[in-house]
Amino acid sequence: MMLARRSRSRSRSATALAVTALALGAAMAGCSKSSTSVQPPAAATPAAPAAVADLVTKSHGESGLIMYGNAPTAVIQPLLDDFTKTYPWIKPAYSQLSDNQVYSKYQSEHAQQARSADLLISDSIAQVLQGEQNGLFAGVTPQGLANFPSYTDQGHGVYVMSPDPVLVAWNTKELSGSQIPTSYAQLAASVKNDPSHFPLVSYSPNNPLGYEAVYGLTHILGADTAYGRLDAYGPHTRTMDEGLDGMQYLAQGGASVAWLSSGLAQAVVPQYKGLADYGYMSDATPLVPRLITQTAGAASPASAQLFLDYLYSAEGQQVMCAAGMEASMNDFRSASGCTADLTDLAKHVPANTTYLVPVSQDVVDQQKAITDRWNKALGH
Structure with a gap:
């Protein structure tokens, strides 16, 4: 399966990277469709994940967790419900919007210094690239990324929530x-x-x-x-x-x-x-990558980071799969019989007929x- 990963440098390659197998385990070696080698991203080393204990402490002093996203509320709700079982003092609120509305609503509210979204979820690569250029995203790093394909981290605080x-x-x-x-x-x-x-x-x-x-x-x-x-x-x-x-x-x-x-x-x-x-x-x-970002102006940054940590945990992946969002954790095995995961996808389609649309300027x-x-x- 061909999986594309965007360079973290500001000058992105317009060529999607390809890999030799479905992203289910070990790190994947990348090459362009013409087999030209690709250099590692040139951006500064991302920040290490924040300690969960520190985030928990800080989250007690925050007020709620606001999320804007393009996924149906019914699909996101099981994630919110399960998350609050671990962090019952965090009250998440989700607004289902179109891709364009996700960003326009946040930017309008943020410009007026109004309470707005802590996390944004969207399929719109154009909006994500523009948001990155405008400095809308916090450069935080979730826990657990080592257990996911390398393309999950798109750089500059942009993450693939699910490769649908x-x-x-x-x-x-x-x-x-x-x-x-x-x-x-x-x-x-x-x-x-x-x-x-x-x-x-x-x-x-x-x-x-x-x-x-x-x-x-x-x-x-x-x-x-x-x-x-x-x-x-x-x-x-x-x-x-x-x-x-x-x-x-x-x-x-x-x-x-x-x-x-x-x-x-x-x-x-x-x-x-x-x-x-x-x-x-x-x-x-x-x-198609469903992308998630923590906003630079998040009013509840610790709560937002805890939710990102949850998404990239084994438990979060199980809930995502059961809710119908593609789980992408390496070597994922469903505990409920759900099939919305890359492991199951590999059973149905030839590896060389899949392609992750890159978060790149070429798109x-x-x-x-x-x-x-x-x-x-x-x-x-």
Whole structure:
């Protein structure tokens, strides 16, 4: 599996790094797609993790923990509930917002010196890079990072909370057996051969996850092949800005296939009570990084760091997996039977068909060209 890691220097490489195997254990050696060696990040050595005892002491003097994020509240809530079992005096409050709102709301409030978010969660690589440039993030280091793939630490206080796989979902009343697509190539052939049976739904090009997923497809399949797939799907695709809206549209029979589904489908599909199911495309599985940062203006910095420590603990990873967020701890083994983790993903997709979208300027630079090409395929 190809996993990209951003350089911590201000001048980021536009080339995504690749590694030779799924991130499940030992540290991974990186190389670009042209096998050019990559030098270690040039930034200053990050701060050592703060001692938990010190954070606990400081957190008693803080007032709550505010988080803004793009993940559904129902997915985040199990994490908050479990966290408060260990730290009952910390009262977390989570606001579900769009990717753009996560940053605009925080920046507006921070500029007015109002109480605002201590932690930000977003898929928007462009917003994260801009936030870093504007000095919005605290350069803290969580405990436990040694137990995770090296790409988890993106530098400058930016961390991959979950590397969410892009899935395919289908309406189980419309498709069964060999009709269910298992590759983007198969889906393109099915749409061509029987378009009336394959109305499609996907994220719109305006959604960060949607765009980043297609960026990933161009790197796995090659641009020509990826755009050929878009051309096949486009005339038959209805796009939606929110993934949950697309899943509801699918379950209600508006589409038979959602060809770009967030990894969070692993959490929400069960609520559709057998009307929808999900799987993986064998020829390409982009991983979109859900990123978490502690804000430089955090009013409860110790509480925020304790939550980061919790996320990157064995317990936190178990809760994430059970909630449907991709657990990425090295050698993760589910204690509950959940399957939202990289260990399970490796059982379903070939290692060379996955790719972690990099937190890099290239993702921003390519956005107009890729979205214009996608909109052309959609007939916009």
